[in-house]
Amino acid sequence: MSLETLIADYQAKTPRSRALFEEAQRVLPGGNTRTTVFIDPYPFYAVRGAGPRIWDADGHERLDFNGNYTSLILGHAPPAVVEVVRELAERGLSFPGPSEHEVRLAEVLTRRVPSCERVRFTNSGTEATMLAVRGARAYTGRPKIAKFEGSYHGTHDWVQVSITPPVEGAGSRRRPKPVPAGAGVPPAVLKNVLVLPWNQPEACLARIDRHARELAAVLCEPVQGAAGVIPPVDGFLPALREVTSRHGIVLVFDEVITFRLSPGGAQTLYGVAPDLTTFGKIIGGGLAVGAFGGRAEVMGVFDPRGGKPKVAQGGTFNANPLTMAAGIRTLEALTPEAYAHLDRLGNSLREKVRKLFRARGVRAQVTGVGSLFCLHWTPRRPVIDFRSSRPVDPEQPLRTYVGLLNEGILLSQRGMGAVSVPMGDAEVDRFVEALGQVLDAEARR
Numbered sequence: 001m002s003l004e005t006l007i008a009d010y011q012a013k014t015p016r017s018r019a020l021f022e023e024a025q026r027v028l029p030g031g032n033t034r035t036t037v038f039i040d041p042y043p044f045y046a047v048r049g050a051g052p053r054i055w056d057a058d059g060h061e062r063l064d065f066n067g068n069y070t071s072l073i074l075g076h077a078p079p080a081v082v083e084v085v086r087e088l089a090e091r092g093l094s095f096p097g098p099s100e101h102e103v104r105l106a107e108v109l110t111r112r113v114p115s116c117e118r119v120r121f122t123n124s125g126t127e128a129t130m131l132a133v134r135g136a137r138a139y140t141g142r143p144k145i146a147k148f149e150g151s152y153h154g155t156h157d158w159v160q161v162s163i164t165p166p167v168e169g170a171g172s173r174r175r176p177k178p179v180p181a182g183a184g185v186p187p188a189v190l191k192n193v194l195v196l197p198w199n200q201p202e203a204c205l206a207r208i209d210r211h212a213r214e215l216a217a218v219l220c221e222p223v224q225g226a227a228g229v230i231p232p233v234d235g236f237l238p239a240l241r242e243v244t245s246r247h248g249i250v251l252v253f254d255e256v257i258t259f260r261l262s263p264g265g266a267q268t269l270y271g272v273a274p275d276l277t278t279f280g281k282i283i284g285g286g287l288a289v290g291a292f293g294g295r296a297e298v299m300g301v302f303d304p305r306g307g308k309p310k311v312a313q314g315g316t317f318n319a320n321p322l323t324m325a326a327g328i329r330t331l332e333a334l335t336p337e338a339y340a341h342l343d344r345l346g347n348s349l350r351e352k353v354r355k356l357f358r359a360r361g362v363r364a365q366v367t368g369v370g371s372l373f374c375l376h377w378t379p380r381r382p383v384i385d386f387r388s389s390r391p392v393d394p395e396q397p398l399r400t401y402v403g404l405l406n407e408g409i410l411l412s413q414r415g416m417g418a419v420s421v422p423m424g425d426a427e428v429d430r431f432v433e434a435l436g437q438v439l440d441a442e443a444r445r
C-alpha cells in the first residue's frame with residue numbers, strides 16, 4: 001500500500017484529531033510543541049491510557065509499544081503510581097524547598113547504580129545531559145566534549161550535533177565531522193564537539209587520544225537508543241573506560257533510555273562503571289523528570305556548602321515531590337521478576353519478528369536488548385552504527401508506523417519500541433500479526 005493510501009485510511013479514522021490539529025495551528029507553530037511526535041498531515045491526539053493500551057480522541061484503542069518513547073515501563077496509569085500522585089497532590093503540588101521524597105529516590109538510585117555516589121534531579125533528560133557536560137567541564141577545566149554520531153541526548157546546543165546527519169558532508173565513517181542537527185547551533189559549539197564513530201574501537205580511541213588534552217567528557221549511551229537500539233560490540237565500552245581513565249576524561253553514560261535494561265541500568269549489564277550517569281524517562285514514573293549522578297568528587301562541583309558552588313543548578317520544579325514519589329513507586333515495582341518478564345518478552349518479540357521477516361523474504365532486521373527493540377529496513381549486513389541502520393527506502397519507516405497505527409499498534413516513527421510490564425505473550429503475538437499485515441500491504445504496493 002502506498003504512503004498516500006495509508007495516510008488516507010488514517011485520516012478517515014481520525015477526524016477529531018484533525019480538528020484539534022487545525023485549532024493547534026492557530027496557536028502553536030505548525031500546530032506542534034514536540035517535534036518528535038509530529039507526523040504529516042497531523043498526529044493523533046491521545047486522551048487516555050490504561051496498562052498496555054492507549055486511546056485517541058476518536059476513540060480508537062491501540063496497543064502501545066511506544067510507551068511515551070520508552071518511559072512507561074509499567075504501562076499507562078499503573079494504580080500504585082496514580083495512588084501516590086493523587087494522595088500527594090492533595091497536600092501541595094510543589095514547594096520552595098526540598099522534600100523527603102527526593103532523598104528517598106536518590107537513595108534508590110545510588111543503591112541500584114554503584115557508580116552513582118551522589119545524584120541531582122532535573123525536569124528532563126535534556127537538562128541532565130546539559131548539566132553533566134557542564135559539570136565535567138568544570139571538574140576538568142577542559143573545553144571540549146565528545147559524542148557519537150547518531151546519538152540523541154536531548155535538545156541543548158552541546159548535543160544538537162550529528163544526530164541524523166546527511167552522510168554526504170559528514171566526513172568518513174571512521175572520522176565523522178560535526179554536523180549541526182538544525183539551525184541555531186553556534187559555530188563555537190561545533191568547534192568544541194568531537195564526533196566519534198560508534199562500535200569502531202580503533203578509530204574511536206585514536207580520535208580520543210589525539211584530542212585528549214582538551215576533552216572534558218566522552219558522552220555516550222551504553223546501547224545507542226534513538227540511533228536504532230544498537231548494542232556495543234564486545235570490548236567497546238571497556239575500551240572507552242580505559243582510554244578516558246588514562247587521560248582523566250569524564251566518561252558519561254547517558255542512561256535516559258537504557259536504565260530500563262536492568263536494576264542498575266546498562267552499566268551493570270555490561271559491567272562498565274562511568275564517572276557520571278544521566279537518567280530520565282522511567283525514573284519519574286510517567287511525570288517530567290531527569291537526573292544526573294556519579295562519583296562524589298566530580299559531583300562535588302555542584303556542592304553549595306561553604307559559599308558559592310563551582311556550578312549552580314537551579315530549577316523551579318527540580319525534585320518536585322509528585323515526580324519523586326511516582327519514581328520511587330515505579331522502581332519499587334521493578335523487581336527481579338519484572339525484569340525477567342521484560343527480557344523474556346523482548347527476546348520473544350525479536351525472535352518472532354525475525355521469523356516473520358525470514359518467512360516473507362523481507363530485507364529487514366530487528367535489533368534490541370532486553371525490553372527494547374528497533375525495526376531496521378536494511379539489507380542483512382549487521383546494523384552496528386547510525387550509518388548501517390539507514391533504511392534503503394527512506395519512506396519505509398513512516399509507512400510502517402502509519403500502517404501499524406491503522407492496525408491498532410503504536411510504535412515510534414523511527415521503528416523503536418519497548419515492551420512494558422503489563423504486556424504478555426498475547427500483546428507480542430498481536431504486534432507480530434499486525435506487522436505481518438503491514439508487510440502484506442507492502443508486498444501489494
Ligand SMILES: Cc1ncc(COP(=O)(O)O)c(C=O)c1O
Binds near residue numbers: 123153221289
Ligand atoms: C538517550 C537520551 N538522552 C536524553 C534525552 C532527552 O530527554 P528529554 O526528552 O527528557 O529531554 C533522550 C530523549 O529521548 C534520550 O533518548
